[in-house]
Amino acid sequence: MTDPVVVVGGDAAGMSAASKFKRDAPGREVVVFEKGEWVSYGACGLPYYVKGEVETLEDLVSVPAEAFREERDVDLRTGHEVTAIDRDARTVTVEGPEGTFEQAYSDLLIATGAHALTPPLDGMDLDGVFTLHDMNDAPRIRQFLGMDTPTASLPDLGYGEAAAAYAELEAPDAVAIIGGGYIGIEMAEAFAEHDLQVHLFEMLPHTLQPFGPEAAAVVEEHLREQGVEVHLDTAVDGFLGEDAVSAVAAGDLEVDVDLALVGAGVAPNTDFAEAAGIELGETGAIATDEYGRTNDEHVYAAGDCAEATHVVTGDPDHVPLALTANRAGRAIGATLAGDPTPVGEIAGTAVLKAFDLEVARTGIIDEERAREAGFDPVSVTIDAESRAHYYPGGQEIQIHLVGDRDSGRVLGASMVGREGVAKRIDTVATALHAEMTVDQLSYLDLAYAPPFSPVWDPVLTAGKVLA
Numbered sequence: 001m002t003d004p005v006v007v008v009g010g011d012a013a014g015m016s017a018a019s020k021f022k023r024d025a026p027g028r029e030v031v032v033f034e035k036g037e038w039v040s041y042g043a044c045g046l047p048y049y050v051k052g053e054v055e056t057l058e059d060l061v062s063v064p065a066e067a068f069r070e071e072r073d074v075d076l077r078t079g080h081e082v083t084a085i086d087r088d089a090r091t092v093t094v095e096g097p098e099g100t101f102e103q104a105y106s107d108l109l110i111a112t113g114a115h116a117l118t119p120p121l122d123g124m125d126l127d128g129v130f131t132l133h134d135m136n137d138a139p140r141i142r143q144f145l146g147m148d149t150p151t152a153s154l155p156d157l158g159y160g161e162a163a164a165a166y167a168e169l170e171a172p173d174a175v176a177i178i179g180g181g182y183i184g185i186e187m188a189e190a191f192a193e194h195d196l197q198v199h200l201f202e203m204l205p206h207t208l209q210p211f212g213p214e215a216a217a218v219v220e221e222h223l224r225e226q227g228v229e230v231h232l233d234t235a236v237d238g239f240l241g242e243d244a245v246s247a248v249a250a251g252d253l254e255v256d257v258d259l260a261l262v263g264a265g266v267a268p269n270t271d272f273a274e275a276a277g278i279e280l281g282e283t284g285a286i287a288t289d290e291y292g293r294t295n296d297e298h299v300y301a302a303g304d305c306a307e308a309t310h311v312v313t314g315d316p317d318h319v320p321l322a323l324t325a326n327r328a329g330r331a332i333g334a335t336l337a338g339d340p341t342p343v344g345e346i347a348g349t350a351v352l353k354a355f356d357l358e359v360a361r362t363g364i365i366d367e368e369r370a371r372e373a374g375f376d377p378v379s380v381t382i383d384a385e386s387r388a389h390y391y392p393g394g395q396e397i398q399i400h401l402v403g404d405r406d407s408g409r410v411l412g413a414s415m416v417g418r419e420g421v422a423k424r425i426d427t428v429a430t431a432l433h434a435e436m437t438v439d440q441l442s443y444l445d446l447a448y449a450p451p452f453s454p455v456w457d458p459v460l461t462a463g464k465v466l467a
């Protein structure tokens with residue numbers, strides 16, 4: 001009998017792969033090991049859970065564990081951590097409630113995700129200093145804010161103890177967010193909703209580095225309008241306090257806060273893969289081919305732990321986003337079931353809500369990076385209306401569009417505005433996948449009616465100006 005396909009990691013990449021594999025090869029076995037209790041969850045919703053728009057953590061679960069087991073016939077084992085691979089024997093070592101054991105595999109998918117980086121700041125271990133990556137991080141922040149954390153269907157995850165300790169503390173008044181990435185900015189909105197004074201610290205000249213300075217500058221102005229203190233070019237040294245954080249220190253600056261969120265980025269979970277001789281790429285994530293296969297033909301990797309090929313540069317890249325993980329997992333599930341399916345290229349297309357703004361990006365917008373990839377970048381930044389000029393309620397959209405001078409090819413774009421940005425970026429993302437020129441982009445037949453856009457959509461206008 002063939003050994004089962006084994007998947008390590010029970011979220012976006014892992015469960016997409018397991019589901020697709022069982023759908024296409026119902027007669028074969030798939031075993032998923034997930035070290036935590038949560039599976040198939042949307043960490044992307046955590047800022048809205050802290051904000052209070054999402055009531056329970058269970059609301060973030062797409063498919064419950066029982067449904068995988070009972071309806072999809074996936075052998076899903078939560079509370080099981082894979083600690084090693086023996087590639088010659090084709091087994092993994094698993095630590096679970098029943099002890100340590102070896103599990104044989106025919107093919108293995110590593111879908112272990114990433115973890116929050118914790119920079120070596122003084123006082124990182126003080127009460128009230130948090131990161132936000134894992135599901136269990138969010139209820140602790142909610143409890144610190146004095147909010148309840150109903151978890152109807154879950155075993156006790158130890159929240160009760162933390163809640164009791166936090167109940168002794170006064171509700172916080174001010175919060176420091178360290179890092180102006182998208183999670184930092186989404187959390188600024190969440191904390192502001194609870195009437196906290198928010199201080200956002202960014203060591204670089206601008207927040208939202210992958211979105212480029214043009215979009216970031218608009219966001220920073222908006223954050224200030226919303227009452228957020230934005231400290232740019234300001235590297236935080238650490239946190240002060242006895243047991244709980246009472247201030248954040250950055251050079252000569254000391255700001256009183258009673259809560260801190262460190263959003264310093266993520267790093268891929270590669271430890272046991274690397275120890276087994278699975279090759280990492282230059283980005284530090286697991287190197288894979290177009291089918292998600294590693295340097296071992298029976299070992300695949302997908303999602304936040306793996307590299308993928310950038311659609312513009314053709315080079316390996318690491319952009320940890322949800323669709324990339326879901327898509328690669330699904331493709332690998334199909335491949336393992338006998339239908340070789342490429343995992344797809346990535347454009348780094350991303351969008352976030354920053355209070356009243358929509359902010360989006362795709363492709364290569366950093367001109368230095370474009371030059372390193374062999375392009376001669378040219379760009380424009382335009383402001384256009386989101387609706388026909390006479391139709392009430394239109395808002396300004398800023399588009400920064402980058403192209404290649406020699407080939408005319410579209411390289412990337414950022415957009416920011418109060419409406420019409422989140423989905424408009426997808427037009428440019430599609431142009432990147434089709435390797436369109438700026439000229440071709442500016443002549444696309446896009447939908448028009450006064451409530452939704454001017455007759456020349458802002459994307460077409462940006463293309464016309466740049467072409």
Ligand code: FAD
Binds near residue numbers: 113183321
């Ligand atoms: P993960 O979701 O990290 O899952 C990996 C799983 O593997 C985990 O459950 C982990 O417990 C398990 N695991 C790890 N090691 C082992 C082991 N040795 N044995 C067994 N199990 C193991 N992306 C977007 O595109 N848009 C967004 O708006 C967005 N917002 C986000 C907001 C937040 C706060 C966070 C934290 C992330 C956000 N993301 C967003 C990123 C997105 O959540 C990830 O890209 C996606 O979850 C990656 O899926 P994955 O399956 O690769 O990894």
